[in-house]
Amino acid sequence: MFEDIAKQKLKVDGEYASADLTLDLALKRIKDHRHQESLYFKLYGRIEVQEWLLKDPARNKAYREAILCNESFKNKTVLDVGCGMGILSLFAAKAGAKRVLAVDASSTTDFAHRIVQDNGYGDVIMVIRGKVEDIELPADMHKVDIIVCDWMGYCLFSENMLDSLIFARDKWLVAGGHIFPDSAQLFLAAIKGRDQDLGFWHDVHGFDLSAIRRRCESKAVVEHVTAGQVMSKVCLVKSLDLYNVRRNSSDFRSSYELKVIRNGWVHALVAYFDVGFSKSPQRISFSTSPSAPWTHWNQTVFYLETPLSVKSGESIKGVFSIRPSVDSIFDLEFDIYVDFQSSGKSVTSQQSFVLTNPLILGAL
The missing domain is CATH 1.10.20 (Histone, subunit A)
Incomplete structure (x- = not known):
């Protein structure tokens, strides 16, 4: 086979x-x-991972407000892609959906089934274990009216769940159907941060361990960034309309220009994303920006080999490229080109980074 x-x-x-x-x-x-x-x-399938997601207040508040009290769900058929414990399916059922198919390939479906029964929605929600690419709809259902999905990963695209959503959309969503959420934007900014002290690896008890330094330099880091660390205006590097986006959208390159807003040092670039629910009555959205409330996605940080001494009004320019790893479904690969010109000095560099889901790293 x-x-x-x-x-x-x-x-x-x-x-x-x-x-x-x-x-x-x-x-x-x-x-x-x-x-x-x-x-x-x-x-x-681990309960503690699902608990981590369910305790993200910004994520859950946005989905709850976008779905509940939304007339769009009345008597509709709904597909929940990657349902986890089934919280989005429960929101849809409570909002008046006629039928909800909750699909997940992990063992969380065992819990989701029990939770659905315990909350009195067994006649509305059908839980199916399997990848959305492998399952079929019930014989009496050919299309769905609405797809709900928490597809976003670290730096928006990690884990490549977007392609699963696109598969479900193209195969089963009716013409004029709705997707929740249905838009996303990826942004880039410059930040001050910590010095990585990677020089340590040059001399460890008299031995050169700089091979470790090179590996550390190539790792994109998921961490919490505060608004006070931001040193530039933000730049949009990718915008997605989930009704039209095509497969492989996580493979792209984009030019950027970051206008510096204060004097100081830039140690890194940071990526974050926003998502929106245009089919909700209040056009709900949420952000993973350093200026927004905390989410479990935090931000993705790319530390520069050489920090930049910057002044307000200057610009950091370059090219940001991203692609899924060929060898690992968990990883994203980045190439970031930086061009900085400032009063007689010029800094140009190109660095490559790899981003691995930190939950995966902890499980290995």
């Missing part, structure tokens, strides 16, 4: 691809990715 899938992936316009991607390598990647998927769904 693996070999048939690999051959299909290698086939290009009726011919097999060149030896750059051999059949053996394609087979290995498929097997590795399936192992990684198994680990991913096992992780998200």
